[in-house]
Amino acid sequence: MTTSPVALITGAAAGIGKETALAYARSGCDVVVADIQESALHQLVKDIKLIGVDALAVTTDVSDINAVKELHNKIMERFGRLDYACNNAGIEGENAPTAESSLENYDRVMNINVRGLYACMQAQLAIMSSQGRGSIVNMASVAGLIGFPGLPAYCASKGAVVQLTKTAAVEYAEQGVRVNAVCPGAIKTDMIDRITSKDPETEKQFAALHPMNRMGTAEEVANAVVFLSLPGASFITGQALAVDGGMVAR
Template identity: 40%
Template sequence: MSGEGAAALAGRVVLITGASSGIGAAAARVFTEQGASVVLVSRREDRLRALVGELRAAGAEASHHVADVRVGEEVRQAVSHAVDTYGRLDAAFNNAGAGVEKVPLHLVPEADYELVMDTNVRGVWNCMTHEITAMLASGGGTIVNTSSVGGLVASSVAAPYIASKHAVIGLTKAAAVEYAPHGIRVNAIAPGLTRSEMVEQWFTLSPEAEQRAYSSAPQGRAADPREVAEAAAWLCSDRASFVTGATLAVDGGRTAW
């Protein structure tokens, strides 16, 4: 990594949700390597504590706050923790998300629909509400929301997830337009198949599913979580200073087919 890249987020205070595993945990490492102080948020405190310990051992500045993004007050407290600890909030990576078992739309249990929409849509809404409030108070900032290739194209037996990830892109565009005059940039990433904890478990249980997944990927593989995190870090940096309201596909060409 070049010196410029290594310092791309120097001095920035960044809040990361869904930080206990997968893309979120990778982002914690990438953002601190680029000079940021991070506040890690998820529901799994044991994992957050372990990751914060790892980052601090490497010389990074990190803290954690346990919160469920579906609950607005818990998100408000997480943002307040960031501001109280570091004095401001410069950037946020809203990465927490949920999926459920894939079944045809007319058979989706109401509870599954509510879980996906509450986490993926209300969760992003809650996060942006309180993050933007903090950023307005300090003169601007950057936000990156995690959508999915499912926010750009449809696939079968995944209607709630597809709907929720399209909604994330809509919220991203709306906020980008509304807050651009206030110095706040808002973008989304749309990851393709990524070797997250859930995907690794799926591949272990069904090796044939792994091969099927790779057959629909132009690069013939899944992303490492770090590859996705690098895209989010770029969008949060000044290197993307004229990028707002965009959705960056990090999918190995999946949506180009």
């Protein structure tokens, strides 16, 4: 059991998830990190403990409902509480126009990005509503707010995340649970490197999508997640916050 706030991050092994785990730790939270990449998780736990807080790694495939249940059971057994959760685990899927994108790709993307997040959120809402407090931040994308050619399943999945966020926020507002989403623009991570193939010209095109004329950093997104989680954002719920250098403002 702990008296410190406890934060959970799924998809924590790299990129935005990793930076969010470290940001929660720096804010004074004990941290639970979940991902399918076991070795990376254990290294992250070492890095978090160097900050001076406790940490737990749970190897988890969010598309497996039993694994999701086990994850949340382990959190309660170890810490006895769950204050903040960032549902970040997700994949981009294949890059192809809608008519050429496979149904297998659609099913895989939706299974992880939507069904997996939904299962996690159900477990978190049950815990937090019983506590009478808590904050969930779901990782959506500007691709859930506007269309992106070549990523139909990904766009559909992130649009679904935004709507799940809004619905849960309305349902649980009186029970002391806030639910928000963060919608990053193009962020310099492994995911964007896969999309751009690290081609400098393509990267310039992605940077130009933003009025700031650059891609964002994982740390910038992590800062937004932690802001929405902590008590300073106590009157903010049901929002889809674009962290996008002004992209959707155009």
